[in-house]
Amino acid sequence: MKKILIVASKFNDYITKSMHSGAIETLKEDGIADASIETIWVPGCFELPTVATKAAKSGAWSAIICLGVVIRGETPHFDYVAGQAAAGIMKAGTDTGVPVIFGVLTTDTVDQALNRAGIKYGNKGVDAAKTATAMIKCMSRLEELSRK
Numbered sequence: 001m002k003k004i005l006i007v008a009s010k011f012n013d014y015i016t017k018s019m020h021s022g023a024i025e026t027l028k029e030d031g032i033a034d035a036s037i038e039t040i041w042v043p044g045c046f047e048l049p050t051v052a053t054k055a056a057k058s059g060a061w062s063a064i065i066c067l068g069v070v071i072r073g074e075t076p077h078f079d080y081v082a083g084q085a086a087a088g089i090m091k092a093g094t095d096t097g098v099p100v101i102f103g104v105l106t107t108d109t110v111d112q113a114l115n116r117a118g119i120k121y122g123n124k125g126v127d128a129a130k131t132a133t134a135m136i137k138c139m140s141r142l143e144e145l146s147r148k
């Protein structure tokens, strides 16, 4: 059974909630049962890699979707938070072979983030969910080919 974990950031949750809803809807449209989707809310994007890494190492999840928003204008910490979130999420995936998806918006302004969370230019949560199901298929194809 495909079990998918969403790790979502509470920071900027007026934006991440809409990314989260978009991700859940998309997973369901793609045939993933409600009961196979779980969410853990972490304080901020900086915490995403810790939970994603532990989840990926557990072997319990087919994919892990990380959702968050880091806005440059809001903080001088932008480069640290965004950079470490990206590096940690990439490492969680490459270290474990479990797809760990980077659904993190990194923008200059709040408007740019809102527009990419369901207002004008799509929804990063939807894209992340589509990437997760695509990667699950890639991994099972790889397993199949590797057994031949």
Ligand code: INI
Pocket: 009, 011, 012, 043, 044, 045, 046, 047, 068, 069, 070, 071, 074, 075, 077, 078, 081
């Ligand atoms: N966390 C975010 O997810 N987005 C931000 O824009 C942000 N800003 O602006 O600082 C942010 N900071 C909190 C950070 O992710 C950690 O929760 C905090 O540093 C404690 O480790």
